[in-house]
Amino acid sequence: MKVELHACGLKSKGDRVRLNPTSLTLASGQITAVIGPNGAGKSTLMGLISGAFKPTHGYASLGDHIVTETRSQKLAQLRAVLSQDLAQTYGFSVYDVVSWARTPWRGTEHQSKDAQAIERALSSVGMQNAAERPIHQLSGGERQRVHLARVIAQDSPLLILDEPDSDLDLVGRNLLDSVVTGLFGSGKTILISSHDVNRMSRIAHQAVVVSQQKLIFHGPIQQAVTSEVISEAFQSKIRVQWVGQPGAVQEAKVTMME
Template structure:
């Protein structure tokens, strides 16, 4: 369980996250949605210990993210951000092997090799494992990073806008992949999303933020509604039900 208690963060004078207290349910996909500048990514980054908080604390399974050794947290919580511009030239296999770093500290064992092979296989990257990342397409590279995160074998995965720069096909397959990973490995995945239709379609739970605060949370059925979305986005959004799922129409 990820719990945030009275968490605040400001950059200069701007209060980005304002006294947020929330408990994210274990297992399944939780999406964090909200307008630009609502503090979604900042909240996620604080949970991931990438950004320090001004007040409050975050615990993962009862472990405080600030005081717990980073190494121990790395076995429970993985973060994947979108802007993975790396300067080092690595093969897919090298990259995925880094997922075992929290366990092997750079000296992969036989057991680590099994994890790596399994992750490569799960993402259909086995044939590409000797290729360098800069020789892959954007979608393949994205999958390589996902393989690394799966290899890290954590209960919790935090994803910051994982669909940026992906076309519809890759975006949809990325979301399916995480949904399957939740089902297959019992993971808890927290995703900051901009596209509310993706949130509606794939989430088990949605948290909506606005102006640094949590304004609503619940199942997609509770959040993807015209009245709730108006509160969140200040915008009239038509919600239709198609095949038992809710789809938002926000185009005029």
């Protein structure tokens, strides 16, 4: 499925620009990292693709569908979203919450796969034994894993993960990275934002770098995570060194300079 922004931008009330008109095509079946400082427009870019925001300029498309003209159920068959603004949920079990992700498949032939999809998703984040626990009794990190499972259970070709690691500890982040890599292995297109550039350089194939409401780079991660691009994005002197043998997993070391 082709995921594209067509001169797509957003101005909020009072003419404040949240993202300048941007055109890009995501690499299908690959992991694309969204990198940039706080307030650069990362969430806006992801929200324009997911349909959370209506663009004031241009449009976003998923395959043949223009995002803002697509019904919410169809849209949810095409993309799943893990956003940062989740409400606190009381009383429902982990299983209930993950099962909500199957909403878009109600009344379709895929409905028969509901139980299987939910079980697989819970197992993939290591929460299979917590299915009956009430969600409000979990820790922040466990909850984030449940919501990751929810997004996986939705089983859409595109996954949009907006800072899914914000509440995760070291172990949780490692788990997240292997889950994301596993999703890539099953053919999903993944758009993921994070402040941890080092980790993104290890798992992502492509990068979208935004700074000051503008796309400043889009291309292979090795060309994006360089001293020049990252320094420009963060408006600071930053040194990037790639380590690791060619052919093996390579990783960038990002350090601030005086």
